[in-house]
Amino acid sequence: MSREGLDMMQLYVSDNQGFRFALDDMTVTTEFGTYDLTNSLGDGYVGDNKYPDGSNQYLTQAEMDDIISYANSKGIELVPALNVPGHMGAILEEFPDLRYTGSKSSIDLTSDEAKAFAKAIVEKYAAYFASKGCKHFNFGADEFANDLGSMGFEVIYQNGIYKEHFVPFFNDVAAIIKDNKGMTPRAFNDGVLYNNDTTVEMDQDVQVCYWSSGWGGYNLASATTLNNAGFELINTNQGYYWVLGNADWQVSVKKAGEFDCTEFEGGDTIFNPAGAMLCVWCDNGAADGLDEGAGVAEKIADVIKAFGSTLPEVRNMEPLVDETYFPDAALRQAVISQVGPYVTDLSGFTGVLDCKNTEVKDLTGIAQYLPGLTGLNLTGTKVTKLTSDMLPTGLETLNLTNCRELTFVELEDHPNLQVDFTGCVNVENLYLSGTNMTELDISAMTMLHNFVISNSQISKITAASPSAYTNAYYWNWQNAKLDLSSGTKEGKLKDGVESYFNTADLEEEINPVASQVGSGYLSYWGGNSTTIDLNRVVPLSTIQVSNPYADWGYYEVLTKMTVEVSIDGTSYTVAAEVTDATADYTVALPEGTRAQYIRITNTDEIDCYARFTVYGHEVAPMGFTYSGQQPALVREEMSDVIYERNGQQYQLLDLLSDSYKTFKTVRGTPVADLEGESWVDEAYLTSATTMPKGVKVVITDEDGEIYVPSSVEKPDLGTLDETTNVALNASVQGQSAQYSGEEAYHLFDGIITGSSNKWCGRGATGWVGFTLPESMVVGKWHSVHAKGELESYITQDFSLQVLDPNGSVTEEDFLAMSSSEKNSVMSNNSYWIDLDAVTGNLDVDVTREIPQENLVQAQVYRLYVGKSTAGNDNNVRINELELYAYTGKLVADTNGVFVADEIGTWNVSYQKGGQELESIQVRVRLSDQDLVDLSQAVESAKNDAEAAKAAAEAAQEKAETAQEAAEAARKEAIAAEEAARKAAEEAGTNRDAAEAAKDKAQEAAEKAEAAEKAAETARDEAKAAQDAAKIAQDAAQEAAEAAEKSNREAAMRAAEAAGSAKAAASKAADAATSAAAAAASAEVAASSAAQAANAMHEAQKAQAAAEDAQEQAERARDQAKEAREKADEAAQSAAENKEAAEKAAEEAKAAQEAAEAAEAAAADAQSAAEAARNAAEQSNREAAASAAQAADYAKQMAETYAESRGCRGCPEGRGRGPEEGGRGAEEGPGGRPHRRQVQRHHRAGGH
Missing domain, CATH: 2.60.120.260 (Galactose-binding domain-like)
Incomplete structure (x- = not known):
């Protein structure tokens, strides 16, 4: 390797067939426990045509230390590779509970314990290799659960596990590796942006070893997608693999020498790869690996040499844009100046390329090298021919203004492209079949020879005079959107061109389009x-x-x-x-x-x-064809609706249905006028002008609350009938692949016996769509699986489903579909939702109740199998499916029902598949009877207001009288107090009684003052009531004026005003009555206070007289005593002088009688004084109680009216609560505590 220019050796230490590297400590610990990996070492299992070598050997930590040291000495970096979450089969042999369901090779990504286990292993090994100076760590992340019978990444992408669990796991593992001395993580490309899904966020620090672009059912992201997303790519092209024991997968020396590190598997070219990798895989270690690799090393030595020779030592990885890419010099210059000089600038460019008024003729290179181009301006260029394959598929706008040398245009593979043909005077061939453009200007194209706009959205054509098109050979307008009525522009053009074709002598030609x-x-x-x-x-x-x-x-x-x-x-x-x-x-x-x-x-x-x-090039078609037109239609905008409040029930769907009858063509021709025209598609007209099925009407009030019609009877779900199988002989609408003789109808034939009487579907997943005779609420289902067969054949994951009520396909839509359309819906998981799902099933007979919250009323159902068996036999075996339904209905059919029984405004939204088709407002106004009732209500309100006003004025007068009386009482109390004070001063012998009388007088004065304040409050309340009455009267007057105008809108406002007026008048009347009562109480209290003051004054005078009488009695007693003493002296002298004695005795008797009389008079006077005091005190208590009662009641009335002033039209309250400085609720006048008394006064209209 070192000699041939390679600088890294990636050592794969763990896979399904073996776990080949042991650390000194083989335990890993997570929050779920400690795991010993020792027993996982050595051979794994046979699977996917891959075999362990049978040696059960593995490297020790000491041996790995030596390998790393040796590699370093040769300038080779060792890159460890330990695969998670897949390719973990050897390890998971000892930890089967952590496996993904049905997979021997991969962990369960939905299990926190399994993920923590895998991360802990990576952490353990990453720490070791980081300590040895390794800079990279490959954690694999490829071929997850590919032993399911279907490709694992496709399965978990569809069921959501990919985004919810795999992507976060991927990022977590990458972070673990980076946290170990900054090692760079690597992974194979399988799971990185799977399905070219660039919405997921994956750690871009991960170097991606790109080995495969995928295959059918395994939709891997392209190398270009990953490169554009910012990932560094290592070219690991599987076409250059060398696999032990598989001669078909052993790259030849010749092919290895032709390797180009910029050419990636799948055909993408990446000019800046991070590196390249030659892989030697041990799929069959027993074939080549038993000699400790010596044979393999010998066999691949030349391959390594050839491969290494292709790797550049110094290469310009960013080639310049030259004629290789854009042969046209003018186009190339535009690209270099607007996009960039390097080839790497091209693929990422998005936007418009402006070639206006340049010498561009040849567009070669644009489609291949500028895939992100959205706009192309060729105004005034020298282009002569333009075809779809010259342009990138994502191009949105094309400006061909004044391209006078342009003769041929074919854009049939660019339906969404918007083109400007202004000034293209020499165009002879124009092929726009299938375009989504709606308008086309051919007024400058009088040379048109072949003109094809079939199956397009073109509804308007701007043209020259029909007689100008004398070069026509083949014009095809079939199935376009044109209104060819005789009075339209298009109709006139059609008539003129057809007249030309009827008389022209045309010769057969070869079609210029291959x-x-x-x-x-x-x-x-x-x-x-x-x-x-x-x-x-x-x-x-x-x-x-x-x-x-x-x-x-x-x-x-x-x-x-x-x-x-x-x-x-x-x-x-x-x-x-x-x-x-x-x-x-x-x-x-x-x-x-x-x-x-x-x-x-x-x-x-x-x-x-x-x-x-x-x-x-076939013989070109000839002539003019324009049949099957599907004219673009517009219908009148739906108007808001006004109903009278009459309690009548309306069906708002009728409004939408009626609006579909207002269709006209974009040229203004009513649809009715198109009936019978030979050029129009009658079926299209019928379909387009008929309200769609399954429209949902959503009605909400002005607060957004859902409207529920008041007169609709509530549905009754009834009871669950557990004896009648409603799925017996259900109609099968379609199914996934199945075996002949074991078709889906067996699910519903009521026959369970016999292993052959079943539905046997092909594959790890499957489905059967079926319908019941009518819409029902299924509450229970029973299924039988692999009856009489192997236990491993039992269906593992399956569910009962219905069409998604919020989806784009309703039951009505489905039932009206063709067989092929139904099959398309039934095979697409996105249309269906689970009523109930079973996972991990091990039972032959499965009975389930559907949760109450999942109950729906449905006729169309699907049985979906997510995993056919627990083993590797990918066939579905279900003998029978039974459904049991409730006897009643789940929901009442209130869709579109509206009852005009309440005045107001409602928003109505017509929806189909979650998309709004139309929206209107429905308003309910007063009926004629409402107006009569309104007039009476207004009159009544006026009368009430007048009465309230009169009551308020009377209350005002009483309050003022009460205040005057209270003022007089207060003055009398003050006078009584002063008199008491003077009496106390004069009463020298009984000062205590005088002081008590003084205190009572003071208290009477205070009570009188309280009564005066209560009267003042009553007057204020009376004034407020008068103000409210005035407002009520004004409101009533406004209502009357509005009613007199006979305007329904004003009448509705008048109804509200009358209601407000009546309420205000009622409150004013109550307030006035309360004020009057308060005033009367205050008046009584003032009178009582005055009487108390007078009584006190009289008592004080009586007390003073009694005290005078007592003093005289005392003097008389003293005189009597003196007379008795004199009588005694006289008796003594009587002996001496009988005559004198007798006289003295008479005098003494007279004196004694006088003394006794005086003493009796004094006692009488004292009793009279005591009685007078008692009478005064009693009178004072009664007066004080009356005053307190009056004050408290006045306060209650004030509080009541203050609360009432929150109504519309009432004046702002003027009272203050305790927090605003008022007296506390348990305080009397002056803030002193008193005992609170409440008396309820019942009157008409409230209390």
């Missing part, structure tokens, strides 16, 4: 030559050659051959010789070559298989 006239093949087993018989003499053009199996390694490319032609099959002439061809090429035959027989000879006598397609 078409396929024959085909054949040449194979090594059929000899070195083949003869193709065209069955008639034909002017020949080209022969296309392909080598379809060159990539397989069995056949070589037919690079040398001769082409001979003959008219009679006896005398042959050499027409062409090929000496150095590639896999696919075209042989151009000399102009004027005519023949019936073509003999092709393999002059190199190599083993090949080549196919030939012969193109020639």
